Each structure stands twice: as structure tokens, then as C-alpha cells.
Amino acid sequence: MTHLTTDAARTQKRHWYAAGFLFIAAFINLLDTTIVNLALPAIQTEFGATDTAMQWVLVIYVLAFAAGLLPFGRFGDAIGRRKLFLCGIVGFVTTSLVCGVAPNMETLIVARLLKGMCAAIMLPQVLAIIHATFPNDLKGKAIGYFGMVSGLGALAGPLIGGPLIAADLFGLGWRMIFLINLPLGVISFVGVSAYVSRDLKTRKQSSDWFGAGLFATGSVALLYPLIEGRSSGWPLELxxxxxxxxxxxxxxxxxxxxxxxxxxxxxxxxxxxxNGRFLSGLIITNCLFIGVAGPIVVLAITLQSGLGFSAAEAGLVLAAHPLAAMFTSLATGQMSPRYLQWRILFGFVALLVGMISLRGIVPFSGGPLTLWGPLFLIGAGVGSANVALFQSVLRTVEPSDAGAGSGALQALQQIGIAVSIAIVGQIFFSSLTQENNAEHYVAALQKSLLLPIAIYAGLTFATLRTLIKEDSKHDA
Structure with missing residues (x-):
């Protein structure tokens, strides 16, 4: 009995080591997504890049990641999760190095595209491996840690990115935000190689590469004109x-x-x-992120290029958003499922008030912490609404389709982020003039915030109607 207990403890310890190394990959993916916002002005200055090129640096990564989430989550079952993860992390580290030494804007954009694809290969395998290896009584705890680490990655982006750029280590400036992934990625690769068991032979499944290509090409066809339209004069072919x-x-x-x-x-x-409820949940989740991602990007540009904040100061401001999102996700995630619609409503109201407040406060900003109030509201709104939406939508999905349902939600979430950066970026950059002074940057930001304000007003109204209908049915 003692021997069996010791073996079980050793196995459990091995699983936790494996999870820790897998979580490093989740951390650097979120870190990479949020840290780039702060580097945009420095990148633009060094390469003399256009506003459109700056949008592509952000969008191309998110787009490749979104397009790859659907197929590679499925392909892990057919090809092998450990094998795919290791391929993905090697690719992620390699493309991070290329980003860090990129000699021009074109190289950087192509490297970001490949990097997003590598992230899509590795990330779905993290939860899949945890789901397959941990016993039921520990699975929830492991997934909870995954969420916490992901939140820390989003928070670390602005907190680490600003000082890292400002420190100008080895004269590398903004390039260090990409090179920081190298040691972390190598540690993750070595640890997963050592502690995650080799893939068992599974039943052969056909991989729908053609379908994956259709989805990816359709996503590009949707987003390309949204980014290139303004600069090229909206020709018919676009x-x-x-x-x-x-x-x-x-x-x-x-x-x-x-x-x-x-x-x-x-x-x-x-x-x-x-499933009508699942489909409506996909649309609402998409709208949630269409409203929030773009404004954070253009705010980072306005703070540095328009208001003269340093990268470190801008990072301190932007940290309020992921900090509030992480705290609210953890806090509201413990609530009873009975309050899902109320949590969604709270999220949309917080986002609406936060966006309105941000639009009013920016012109009078007196320092880095002045904007924490609106950004904290926005982060709290995202944390509350997103977690509740995932829970609400996945409740309508059979357990056998939970993985596919979660993958579809995450893919639409990423598409929403890409669309947001494209559309809000179009509004923002088209409002700037050649003078590029503080007043024009602030005016452009204020104009771009009208879209998310309209989106969250609509989502708040729609959620209120749903709650009223549910109350009426309950009374009846």
C-alpha cells in the first residue's frame, strides 16, 4: 500500500512539473500579445513605418492565431499533443528571434504571421494535455492555475514591456520584448520534453487541412480590406x-x-x-472583443506619441486593464451559475461607463495614474463578461463537444480582437493630421471610442431585455 501511495505521489508530482512547464508557454503567448502595444511607436520611428504597417504587426499575429486555433485543437488528437506542442514552441522561439533581429518592417510582419501560427499549434495542446493527464479531483485546480498564469501574462506585458524598452538593454531597445521569449521558451521545451509522456498511438483521424485553409483564407479576406482600405482609397478589388x-x-x-x-x-x-444559443453566444463574444481590443492599442499610441508618456509610464497606465480583468475573472468565476446573466450585464455596463469615462478624462490627463479609473472599469467589465459568457455558452454544449465549443469561442474571440484593431485603427489614423500634436491625437482617440461606446450600449440593452424576459417567464 505504501509503495502504491509513493508511486501515486511521484506521478502526481510529475504531472505538476509538466503543468508548470506547459504554463510557461501560455504565459509567453499572452505576454507577447500585450507587450507589443508599447513598442509600436519605437518600431515606427526606427523603420519609418506607415500607420497601416503598424496595424499589420498586431493584426497578423492575432489573425494567424485565430485561424489556427480551430484546426490545431483538433489535430492534436490525431497527430499527438506532445509532438505538436514541442513543434509549436520551437517555432515560437525561432520566430521570436527573427522578430528581435528583423532588419525591416516586412521581415517583422512575416515573422509575426509565422509566430501566430506557432502559437496556435502549441496553445491548444496545453489544456488538452492537462485534461488527459490529471485525475478528475485535480483537473479543476490545474485549469484554475492555467487561467491565473494566462492573466499574469497579460498583466506582465505592460508592466515588463515599458521598463524593458526604456532600459534599452545592450542597445536593443524594443527588440528585447521579442528576445525575452527565448530563454522562457527553451525552458518550456526542455521541461515538457522531460515530464510529459510521449503520445500514445491513437486511432487514425483524417485532418481537415482544406477546411482549415478555407477558414484562414476567409478571415484574411475579411480583414485585409479593413486595414488596407483607408491608405489605398478603397478600390473595387478590395x-x-x-x-x-x-x-x-x-x-x-x-x-x-x-x-x-x-x-x-x-x-x-x-x-x-x-444551436441558436451557442451561435448567439459566439456573436456576443465576438462583439465584446471588437469593442475592447482596438481602443487599448490606440490608447498606447496616444499616450506615447501624443501625450509624451515614456514607455514605462504608458505600461503603468495600461496595466490597470489586465490587472482588473484577472482579479474580476477569479472573483466572479466562483459565483453561482444562477447569476450568469447578471455578471454579463455588469460586465457590459462597466465597459460602457469605462469607455465613456476614458473619452472624457484623456484630454485632462495629468499623469500616468489619472487613467487607472476608466481602465480598471474596462478590465473589470471584460473579466466579468468574458468568463460568464464562456460559462453560459458552454452550458448549452454537450460534454463530448466541449473542446470544439471552447475552441470556436476562442477563435471568434481572436477574430474579434483582429477586427477591433483593424476598424478602430482605421477610425483613429484617418482622424490624425500631418501635425501630429497632442490635441490631434486626443481628438482621434475620442472619435475612435465612439464605436465601442455604441457596441456596449447595444449589448447592455440586449442583456437587459434577456433578463426581463427571463423574469417574466419565471413569474408566469
């Missing part, structure tokens, strides 16, 4: 891409239906998108 994207998504959907008919693996199970 406008036609919107039609092409709709056509590609339609073909993708028909393919998924055909695979379902033939009882083959689908990237998105057809029965999920036939």
Missing part, C-alpha cells in the same frame, strides 16, 4: 474581398456539413452551429 470572405465561409460551412454527413471529424461540429 471591396470585392468582403464578398469573397462571405463565399469562403459559406464553402467552409458546407464542407463541415458534408463531413458530418459522412461521420468524419469536423473542425466545428455542425450541431453546435445549429
Amino acid at each position: 471591396l470585392a474581398l468582403f464578398f469573397v470572405s462571405v463565399l469562403l465561409f459559406a464553402v467552409f460551412w458546407q464542407r463541415q456539413k458534408k463531413l458530418a454527413t459522412n461521420n468524419e471529424m469536423q473542425l466545428v461540429p455542425v450541431k453546435l452551429l445549429s
Whole structure:
């Protein structure tokens, strides 16, 4: 009995070591996503980049990540989760190095594209490996730690990024925000190689590479004109891409239906998108992130290029958003499922008030901490609404489709982030003039905030209607 207990303790310890090394990968993915915002002005100055090119640095990573989440979450089951994770982390480290030594803007954008693809390869395997290795009584605890580490990654971006750029270590300036991934990625690779068991031989499954290509190409066709339209004068061929994207998504959907008919693996199970509550949840989640991602990016630019904040000061300001999101996610996640709609409503109201307050306070900003109030509200709103939305939507999904449902939600979340950066960036940069003084930056930011204010006003109204209807049914 003692021998068995010792073996069980040793196995459990091994699982926790494995989880720790896997969590490093989740950390650097979120770190990389949030840290780049602070480096944009420095990158633009060094390369003499256009505003459009700056948007591509951000969007191309998110877009590649979103497009890859759907297929690689599924492919891990067919190819091997450990194998895919190790391939992904090697690619992530390699492309981080290329970003850090990029000689021009074109190289940086291509490296960011490949880096997003590598993140999409490695990240879905993290939770999949944890789900497959941890016993049921520890699985929830491990997933909770995953959420906490992801939150720390988002928080560390602005807190580490600003001082790192300002320190100008070895004369590398902004390049250090990419090079910092190298030692962390190597540690993750070595640890996972040592502590995660080799993939067992699984039943052969066909991998829908064609469907993955359709989804990725449709996403690019949607976002390309949103970013390039303003600078190129909206030519007819760009406008036609919107039609092409709709056509590609339609073909993708028909393919998924055909695979379902033939009882083959689908990237998105057809029965999920036939579920009205799941579909509406996808749309609301998408709108949530369309409203929030772009404003944070243009605020980072305004603080540094318009108001003269240092990178460290701007990082201190922006840290309020992920800090509040992490705290609220952890706090509200413990609440009863009965309050899901109220948590969603609180999130949308906090986002609406936060955006309105931010729009009013920016012109009178007296220092780095002046903006913490609005940003804390915005972060709290995201944390509350996002967690509650995931719980609410996944409650409508059968356990056998939970992985696919979660993957679809995360993919739409990332698409929302990319669309937000594209549209809000268009509004912001089109409002700037050649003078580029503080007044013009602030005016451009204020104009760009009108879109999220409208989105969250609409979402607040829609959620209130849902609550009123539910109360009416309950009374009846």
C-alpha cells in the first residue's frame, strides 16, 4: 500500500512539473500579445513605418492565431499533443528571434504571421494535455492555475514591456520584448520534453487541412480590406474581398456539413452551429472583443506619441486593464451559475461607463495614474463578461463537444480582437493630421471610442431585455 501511495505521489508530482512547464508557454503567448502595444511607436520611428504597417504587426499575429486555433485543437488528437506542442514552441522561439533581429518592417510582419501560427499549434495542446493527464479531483485546480498564469501574462506585458524598452538593454531597445521569449521558451521545451509522456498511438483521424485553409483564407479576406482600405482609397478589388470572405465561409460551412454527413471529424461540429444559443453566444463574444481590443492599442499610441508618456509610464497606465480583468475573472468565476446573466450585464455596463469615462478624462490627463479609473472599469467589465459568457455558452454544449465549443469561442474571440484593431485603427489614423500634436491625437482617440461606446450600449440593452424576459417567464 505504501509503495502504491509513493508511486501515486511521484506521478502526481510529475504531472505538476509538466503543468508548470506547459504554463510557461501560455504565459509567453499572452505576454507577447500585450507587450507589443508599447513598442509600436519605437518600431515606427526606427523603420519609418506607415500607420497601416503598424496595424499589420498586431493584426497578423492575432489573425494567424485565430485561424489556427480551430484546426490545431483538433489535430492534436490525431497527430499527438506532445509532438505538436514541442513543434509549436520551437517555432515560437525561432520566430521570436527573427522578430528581435528583423532588419525591416516586412521581415517583422512575416515573422509575426509565422509566430501566430506557432502559437496556435502549441496553445491548444496545453489544456488538452492537462485534461488527459490529471485525475478528475485535480483537473479543476490545474485549469484554475492555467487561467491565473494566462492573466499574469497579460498583466506582465505592460508592466515588463515599458521598463524593458526604456532600459534599452545592450542597445536593443524594443527588440528585447521579442528576445525575452527565448530563454522562457527553451525552458518550456526542455521541461515538457522531460515530464510529459510521449503520445500514445491513437486511432487514425483524417485532418481537415482544406477546411482549415478555407477558414484562414476567409478571415484574411475579411480583414485585409479593413486595414488596407483607408491608405489605398478603397478600390473595387478590395471591396470585392468582403464578398469573397462571405463565399469562403459559406464553402467552409458546407464542407463541415458534408463531413458530418459522412461521420468524419469536423473542425466545428455542425450541431453546435445549429444551436441558436451557442451561435448567439459566439456573436456576443465576438462583439465584446471588437469593442475592447482596438481602443487599448490606440490608447498606447496616444499616450506615447501624443501625450509624451515614456514607455514605462504608458505600461503603468495600461496595466490597470489586465490587472482588473484577472482579479474580476477569479472573483466572479466562483459565483453561482444562477447569476450568469447578471455578471454579463455588469460586465457590459462597466465597459460602457469605462469607455465613456476614458473619452472624457484623456484630454485632462495629468499623469500616468489619472487613467487607472476608466481602465480598471474596462478590465473589470471584460473579466466579468468574458468568463460568464464562456460559462453560459458552454452550458448549452454537450460534454463530448466541449473542446470544439471552447475552441470556436476562442477563435471568434481572436477574430474579434483582429477586427477591433483593424476598424478602430482605421477610425483613429484617418482622424490624425500631418501635425501630429497632442490635441490631434486626443481628438482621434475620442472619435475612435465612439464605436465601442455604441457596441456596449447595444449589448447592455440586449442583456437587459434577456433578463426581463427571463423574469417574466419565471413569474408566469
